[in-house]
Amino acid sequence: MSALILTSVLGVLLLYLGVFGQKRLLAPVAVLGLLGAIGVSATGWWMDVPLFAHMVRFDNAAAAFNMAMTGLTILLFLFGVDYYARMERDVAEHYALMVFSLTGAFLLTSYTNLLVLFLGIEVLSIPLYILAGGKKSSYRSGEASFKYFLLGSFATALFLMGIALVYGVTASFDLGRIQEVAMAQGAAPTPLFLLGLFFIAIGLSFKVAAVPFHFWSPDVYEGAPTLVTAFMATVVKMAAFAGFLRLVQFTALPPTLATALLVMTVLTLFIGNIVALRQTNFKRLMAYSSVAHTGFLLLVVLGNTAASTSTLFYYTFTYGLATVGLFVVMTLVKRAANGSEEVRSFRGLYQARPWLAITALLLLLSLAGIPLTAGFVAKYQVFLLALQAGFLKTTVLAVAMALVGIAYYIVVVREAFTADEQPLEVQVTPLNGLVVLLCGIAVVALGVWPIQLP
Amino acid sequence: MLLAALLLLPFATATLLLVARPEAQARMLAMASTLVTAVVVLLLWAGHPGTAVTVVDRDWAPAIGLRLVLGYDGIALLMLVLTGLIFPFIIGAGFKQQLDRPATVNALLLYAQSFLFGVFAAQNAFLFYIFYELALVPVFFLLLFWGGEHRRSITVRFFLYTLLGGLSLLFGLAWCVLQTPAPYSADFTALHALRLGTDVQLWLFWALFLAFAIKLPIFPFHSWQPDTYTMAPLQGTMVLGGVMLKMGLYGILRFVMPIVPEGVLFWRDLVIWLSIGGALYAGAIAFRQRELKRLVAWSSLSHVGLLCAGLFAWNSYGVSGALYQALAHAVLLVGLLYIVGAVTARTGTGDLGAMGGLKLRTPRLAALFLLVLVNAVALPLTQSFVGEWLMFNGLWQHNGWMAFAAACTIVLGAIYMLWAYQRVMLGPDSGRPALADADRDDHLYLVPLIAVSLVLGVYPGPVLDLLEAPVQQMLNTLTALN
Numbered sequence: 001m002s003a004l005i006l007t008s009v010l011g012v013l014l015l016y017l018g019v020f021g022q023k024r025l026l027a028p029v030a031v032l033g034l035l036g037a038i039g040v041s042a043t044g045w046w047m048d049v050p051l052f053a054h055m056v057r058f059d060n061a062a063a064a065f066n067m068a069m070t071g072l073t074i075l076l077f078l079f080g081v082d083y084y085a086r087m088e089r090d091v092a093e094h095y096a097l098m099v100f101s102l103t104g105a106f107l108l109t110s111y112t113n114l115l116v117l118f119l120g121i122e123v124l125s126i127p128l129y130i131l132a133g134g135k136k137s138s139y140r141s142g143e144a145s146f147k148y149f150l151l152g153s154f155a156t157a158l159f160l161m162g163i164a165l166v167y168g169v170t171a172s173f174d175l176g177r178i179q180e181v182a183m184a185q186g187a188a189p190t191p192l193f194l195l196g197l198f199f200i201a202i203g204l205s206f207k208v209a210a211v212p213f214h215f216w217s218p219d220v221y222e223g224a225p226t227l228v229t230a231f232m233a234t235v236v237k238m239a240a241f242a243g244f245l246r247l248v249q250f251t252a253l254p255p256t257l258a259t260a261l262l263v264m265t266v267l268t269l270f271i272g273n274i275v276a277l278r279q280t281n282f283k284r285l286m287a288y289s290s291v292a293h294t295g296f297l298l299l300v301v302l303g304n305t306a307a308s309t310s311t312l313f314y315y316t317f318t319y320g321l322a323t324v325g326l327f328v329v330m331t332l333v334k335r336a337a338n339g340s341e342e343v344r345s346f347r348g349l350y351q352a353r354p355w356l357a358i359t360a361l362l363l364l365l366s367l368a369g370i371p372l373t374a375g376f377v378a379k380y381q382v383f384l385l386a387l388q389a390g391f392l393k394t395t396v397l398a399v400a401m402a403l404v405g406i407a408y409y410i411v412v413v414r415e416a417f418t419a420d421e422q423p424l425e426v427q428v429t430p431l432n433g434l435v436v437l438l439c440g441i442a443v444v445a446l447g448v449w450p451i452q453l454p
Numbered sequence: 455m456l457l458a459a460l461l462l463l464p465f466a467t468a469t470l471l472l473v474a475r476p477e478a479q480a481r482m483l484a485m486a487s488t489l490v491t492a493v494v495v496l497l498l499w500a501g502h503p504g505t506a507v508t509v510v511d512r513d514w515a516p517a518i519g520l521r522l523v524l525g526y527d528g529i530a531l532l533m534l535v536l537t538g539l540i541f542p543f544i545i546g547a548g549f550k551q552q553l554d555r556p557a558t559v560n561a562l563l564l565y566a567q568s569f570l571f572g573v574f575a576a577q578n579a580f581l582f583y584i585f586y587e588l589a590l591v592p593v594f595f596l597l598l599f600w601g602g603e604h605r606r607s608i609t610v611r612f613f614l615y616t617l618l619g620g621l622s623l624l625f626g627l628a629w630c631v632l633q634t635p636a637p638y639s640a641d642f643t644a645l646h647a648l649r650l651g652t653d654v655q656l657w658l659f660w661a662l663f664l665a666f667a668i669k670l671p672i673f674p675f676h677s678w679q680p681d682t683y684t685m686a687p688l689q690g691t692m693v694l695g696g697v698m699l700k701m702g703l704y705g706i707l708r709f710v711m712p713i714v715p716e717g718v719l720f721w722r723d724l725v726i727w728l729s730i731g732g733a734l735y736a737g738a739i740a741f742r743q744r745e746l747k748r749l750v751a752w753s754s755l756s757h758v759g760l761l762c763a764g765l766f767a768w769n770s771y772g773v774s775g776a777l778y779q780a781l782a783h784a785v786l787l788v789g790l791l792y793i794v795g796a797v798t799a800r801t802g803t804g805d806l807g808a809m810g811g812l813k814l815r816t817p818r819l820a821a822l823f824l825l826v827l828v829n830a831v832a833l834p835l836t837q838s839f840v841g842e843w844l845m846f847n848g849l850w851q852h853n854g855w856m857a858f859a860a861a862c863t864i865v866l867g868a869i870y871m872l873w874a875y876q877r878v879m880l881g882p883d884s885g886r887p888a889l890a891d892a893d894r895d896d897h898l899y900l901v902p903l904i905a906v907s908l909v910l911g912v913y914p915g916p917v918l919d920l921l922e923a924p925v926q927q928m929l930n931t932l933t934a935l936n
């Protein structure tokens with residue numbers, strides 16, 4: 001709870017710093033504040049108490065997710081020092097909005113009440129609608145913002161409708177009460193309850209960009225400022241999945257809905273991976289690969305075994321680390337390649353900056369799931385969990401799609417390690433180098449010594 | 455202790471080469487490292503007690519069933535010896551080839567060696583898998599940086615093809631691990647103790663076998679091989695064909711045969727016919743090749759088909775023969791590729807049509823080529839003869855027609871190899887300017903290889919003794935099934 005308060009106050013503080021023109025102080029204050037939030041979350045470990053009239057519960061899983069998301073945001077802010085250096089105005093708002101969004105993410109990991117879930121999603125999303133349009137002069141950025149806002153509001157409306165329907169059946173927003181009703185109804189729930197849960201699931205599927213609710217993601221990923229894209233791909237995804245898993249754990253999905261979601265998983269795995277193969281723009285590639293990873297993660301959520309929380313945490317966290325690192329590398333390459341975001345512009349990276357290229361290699365291998373990186377352990381855990389849950393055929397598909405995943409990541413590796421006639425003039429500031437290196441070390445260390453939530 | 459040295463020494467040397475980049479001393483440093491590891495494997499062999507040995511056994515990541523279990527039995531030791539002894543030659547080939555950035559080349563080669571040792575020493579299926587995939591990464595860069603024409607697309611195709619097998623193996627592995635009693639274990643001992651239902655074994659066989667069928671490769675999973683072998687730098691081809699291919703053979707012995715024996719019984723005739731059919735097909739294509747290196751690639755494919763057939767005959771002749779031939783094939787392939795390099799460097803072309811009459815200019819090189827060649831055509835008193843004769847016997851015990859077809863591939867092999875020799879070395883003088891004959895370095899390289907092939911051809915005892923106990927133990931499961 002203290003973390004919630006801390007980040008809310010931090011956001012306001014950052015806005016005031018902006019008002020008084022203290023641009024240089026923004027990043028240090030934000031990073032320090034978030035480090036404080038990690039510390040506060042850590043003290044909540046094993047203190048599993050319900051708060052706010054049983055609407056929120058910070059259990060261990062919530063604390064772990066919160067710390068991980070805050071950690072990823074810190075990495076992004078460290079990158080932000082350089083990223084926002086050329087921006088004169090409104091920098092404070094960017095930091096503040098991201099901190100507010102993070103506050104919403106905290107609610108998503110810890111809710112025990114559907115109203116808080118709704119609140120969390122909105123607090124998470126509204127700053128993002130603004131942030132996606134952060135490059136005011138850019139037509140694409142405006143398009144991304146508008147598209148995200150329009151589709152997002154539509155999903156939220158459905159989501160709210162779902163909550164209302166569930167309330168109509170259970171007469172409560174409380175997850176515990178909903179769980180009791182779901183148990184009592186067993187395998188044959190009333191249509192109203194089913195429809196309610198279905199709408200809620202659609203709302204969450206939109207946030208995690210599952211097929212067929214993924215259409216916003218390539219355009220928004222491409223149009224939004226890179227830092228915001230990285231934030232969406234990591235923190236937002238992690239929060240939405242934590243929220244999704246919590247919902248599934250409490251409602252124990254009725255069979256009909258589970259089947260519908262399994263079909264969605266299959267489609268997500270298939271379309272995300274296959275379409276990613278055809279991308280030449282790096283940001284769009286990352287968008288579709290993010291959809292593809294959503295497919296793997298949905299398997300974890302649907303499997304809903306004892307290991308689900310731990311697997312989901314490990315997967316999203318390591319995916320987040322690799323993604324943050326790669327987006328930083330991409331930004332550096334983009335600057336050297338005159339603003340080109342094409343995969344082709346990675347060519348010559350190894351020539352120019354061998355160590356940056358090798359770290360990028362580790363990050364890409366982790367996303368692809370090659371052994372001794374965290375991505376491999378994550379994928380293997382997903383396969384194991386899906387097999388345990390009895391999804392034999394879907395697992396076969398997931399394994400095949402993992403190969404397709406390797407195919408598009410390896411093309412980026414190939415470009416980075418192919419010599420180019422014109423040397424790539426990549427400038428790496430120490431702080432950016434540190435962020436990339438941290439991510440690289442982390443994915444290898446977590447791959448060699450996998451962590452598990454208790 | 456010795457085993458740990460095998461894994462760590464090449465790894466440490468490679469990292470040193472990559473960080474410090476001593477371009478001038480890189481080859482010597484790598485050579486020294488591989489010579490030390492060669493001595494270490496020989497010490498391991500000398501101290502082998504005859505039974506399976508476990509050296510390290512500790513938890514690593516219990517969450518996913520990964521444990522650090524290293525050890526070896528006779529079969530694994532043979533593979534370790536093969537890796538240890540062949541790598542000095544692979545590094546040695548670099549002294550003549552002179553690729554640019556030698557520090558990086560040798561670092562990648564040594565990483566590959568370290569991971570290959572890991573593959574053969576791992577006693578946990580998961581650990582095996584990790585090394586199995588890791589070994590691919592240095593080779594990927596070797597091909598991408600120093601490959602020939604079309605390297606970008608061929609490298610990616612090779613990588614994906616191999617990983618297709620790898621992921622299929624991972625899936626099969628995950629499935630098997632979940633069948634072991636809780637808490638799940640991926641140790642070979644636990645997996646080998648599994649008694650799976652017959653219907654399961656029938657499909658699981660392919661999940662496990664696919665990985666190794668691609669790695670070897672056998673027909674019809676071979677389409678990556680000729681292009682990759684031809685395009686790869688000489689040392690890359692040596693690693694791929696000399697050692698990495700044996701991972702496939704070893705994997706079949708470790709995964710397929712003990713875990714899904716009934717699947718093997720059911721599918722083996724199909725696999726043997728595919729292998730022998732592929733061997734005949736590859737032999738016929740090798741016959742038509744105009745490029746020397748591509749001919750060697752196809753001939754390797756043909757040899758490997760026979761190897762796989764011998765293995766699936768699944769009796770003591772067939773299995774020991776295949777393993778013995780694996781050693782012979784490594785010696786032979788490295789020798790042949792070195793000659794290819796030497797001939798290509800002298801004539802400036804790999805085209806068989808443009809060669810001929812080389813023997814008049816380079817008589818010593820021609821003699822060395824012929825001595826390597828007698829091993830390739832499995833002349834009696836060479837190592838290949840022992841291996842092929844054993845496999846032939848094994849197949850004969852299983853099915854006479856298979857043995858006949860196998861004999862045909864051997865004859866075919868002799869024909870295209872000798873014809874290749876004829877086209878390169880014999881014939882009228884092509885009127886080239888003076889060419890350098892084989893020098894001291896060439897002799898230093900090829901004579902030991904030829905000596906090994908002849909000595910082990912006359913006296914195969916030590917190697918066969920090493921194999922006898924583990925092969926017999928493995929075949930006992932078969933007797934138990936019948």
